[in-house]
Structures are given as C-alpha cells and as structure tokens.
Amino acid sequence: MAQKIYSRPKSLMPMPSGFCPGCLHPLATKLIADAIDELGQNNNAVHVLPVGCSALNLMYWRGDMLGAAHGRAPAAATGFKRSAPDRLVFAYQGDGDLAAIGLAEIMSAANRGENFTVFFANNSTYGMTGGQMAPTTLIGQKTSTTKYGRDAETTGFPMRMCEIISTLDAPYYVARFALNAPKGVNQAKKGIKKALQYQLEGKGFTFVELLTNCPTTWGMTPLQSLDYMETNTIPYFIPGVYKDKGEKA
Template identity: 55%
Template sequence: MKVFQKTKMLTDAHLHYCPGCTHGIVHRLVAESIEELGLQEKSIGIAPVGCAVFAYDYFNCDMQEAAHGRAPAVATGIKRCLPDRLVFVYQGDGDLASIGMAETVHAAARGEKITIIFINNSIYGMTGGQMAPTTLIGQKATTCQNGRDPAVNGYPIRVCELLATLDAPYYIERVSTHDVKHVLAAKKAIKKALQFQAEGRGYTFVEVLVSCPTNWHMRPVDALRFMGEECTKTFPLGVFRDKSEGKQ
C-alpha cells in the first residue's frame, strides 16, 4: 500500500527550484491541503514574482500570475467577485514584504477572506541573492556583502507580528520547514488557514520559513540547520492570531 505519493493537486511539471530549496515542500503542503479539503475544483491560485513565479505551472487549478507584490490585490478582485471560491496567494519575502507591503497590509486590514502563504527565506533568491526585507542582521547578501548592518540597512521586518497589530485578520501563524516535525506542523497550519477560508471566517496568513542553500552558500542540510537555529531566533514560530480559539 502506498503510504506516500505525490498529490494530484500538483501537476506533472518538474519543480524548477534549486536542489534542497524547501519551496517544493511548501508547494506540496498547500496542494495536499487543498486536495484533502476537497476544494481543488473551486480553487484559484495567485503566483507571485520571485522564485515562485512559475507556481502557475505547478498547482493543478486555475491560476493567475500577478505583478511583483500585487498578488493580494489580484486575490481581492477575484474573491470579492467569486466569494464561494478558494483563493490562495503564494508570495516570497521580497514580493510580499518589500514591493508589495501596501497590498499586503491593506488586504489584511480589510479582512479579505483569502489565504496568503508567505515564503520567508530571508533573501532575494530568483535575482541572485540580494538583501531582502527579512535578511537577518549580519547575514551576507550580494547587496550587503559584509553582512546586514542595521546602521546602514535597518532591521528585518517581522510580518506576522506586524499584521497581528490589525483587527481584521482571523488567523496568523509562522511555521518552518527545517525538519520533519516542523514540516508536519506547517502542513497543519496551512490546512487550517485554507479551512478557515472555506468556512468564510476571514483573512488567513501563514508565514513559512524556507531555506535557500544556493544564496546562503550552504549545503542543503546545513541550510536546514541554519534555518532551525538562526532564522527562528529572528522569526519566532507560533500562532499570532487565531480567532477560532479566541487568540486576539
């Protein structure tokens, strides 16, 4: 008996991500969750600009490719017109927390009934390793080659904490992909968020810490360790809002 095989909610296309990049894991978690909830046929996904720009090739449902940072606005347009569909947005940190911060904050403030999957790998991956709004203090990037210096580059943005200052969001959680236990927890959070949306509860947001072995200049296994040991210090895991459990 097969106890693990690829979900039908992912297409047969081979993922283009670098070896060991855990983007692929998150794709699988989102796809499996949608399939398990039986929402495949009413799902519309929004792909970002960044490493996940080809996400429209991978998710086996209707997809729109948005301009850089604009995915929450695109999702707003769809969800408001088709409120019974499942609308999910997949964005990286440059897309969501830098160029698209206005769209991010306002979709959350309006309480759009969408699900945002936020991939935080603390770097601009697709363009070759530039500093991101989430780059850790001291972390090297091609545009801060001696490491991020707060005096020059400021501090990383904690998006979950920032969105949790708003009244409207229904569910906000930060999870990680650095080991089996955390991947399973990430799956639970993503599925919960999608379920909340399907129930029409409100805005749901899951930040997922992901590794970037290529631009962190680490072996994939070392990148997982760095994520678990370092990234989680700046970006602590946990539930920041869950109105279903009265967590405001």
C-alpha cells in the same frame, strides 16, 4: 494488499519542479497541495501567482492560476475573491514580493479582512534576482548587496511580518512555521489546512508564514542551509500561532 501511506498530491504536475535542489519552496507548495486535496477543493482552488521564485509554480501547479504584478497578489486576489466568492483563493508570495514592493497591498488586504489566504515563504533573501538583501535578511547575514553581513545602522532590522499583521484587528488567523525539520512540516500542514478551512467557512483574512531556505544564494549545501535556519533564522523569526480568533470562541 499494500496500503498507501503517502503519495504525491493530485494538485501537482507529474514532472520535476523548476526549483533548485534542496529549495523548500516546492515543499511549501506540496503542503498546500496536500491540504487542498484533503479538503476536496482540487477543482475549486485558485492560485494567485506573484513575481519571484514563487512564480515558478506556474509550471508546477495543476489547477487555476492568476498572474499578478510584482507585490500585487493580495490586490488581485481581492478582486477575484469578491467577484467569485465561492472559489478557494490563495496567494503564495516570497519575502521580496510581500515585505518589500507589496507591503502596502498586504497591509491593506489584511486590514480590510478580505476572505482569502496568503502564504508567505520567507527565505530572508531575493532568490531569483541573485541573492540581494531583502527586508527580512537577518543581521549579519551575507548577501550579494551586504558583503560583510547586514548592518542595522545603515539598513535597519529584519521585518517580522506575522507580528506586524497580528496587531491588526481584522485578520482571523496568523501563524508562522519552519520547514527545516519534520516537526515543523507537520505543524505547517495542519496550520495551512486550518487557514484554508477558515476561508471556506467565510471567516476572513488568514496569513501563514513559512520559513524556507535558499541554498543557492546563501552559498551552502541543502543540508547546511537547514542547520543555518535552525541556528539563525528560527531564533529571530519565532514559529507559532500569533492570532487565531476561532480558537478563543
């Protein structure tokens, strides 16, 4: 008798995703789906959709979904969670959505300590609109609006959202993981499960940043983009657990 080691999570549709080949968005979604399957919350989870590439989950996620205006996923999730406290609510946002237009919403929701989870997929560019500079674009990184690489003198420095949010008192769990290698993927899976578990226990706001790539707008092959992450993204956005109130107790 053959024993199953790994199979496709139940929370994903049985069809190809709408993402480009080599994109790490569907990998991040798969890890969330795995965690939700393991927690037995398939019928209880609510996916709050943002605007951007991450909203392609609309055709990929099997379960309840809620569409929010650009950057307002944490605000929509706040309303939903307060009216239905028993549901497992999570927002899945990209960096243009969360760190630029939705900065006020994420900071306010984190500061109130709302009991839901935000997954932040950071690929350091605007993917869907054609690869413009995002707040998280690295110094020297070429995008369609920074032709000669990002210059700190005119456009400032990349924003580290995990560090910023972990300075607030209310968030319960804040962590960052890189998805470019199996080690990071395994750690991310555990971190995602932990964040969702804390939410089910009613502990408060949990935030997980996932470093992803964008081979299409970075102008690379999928494998080159993994190497670029290793040498450029990870040294600036250092993976790790920034806050875990449950660990100290």
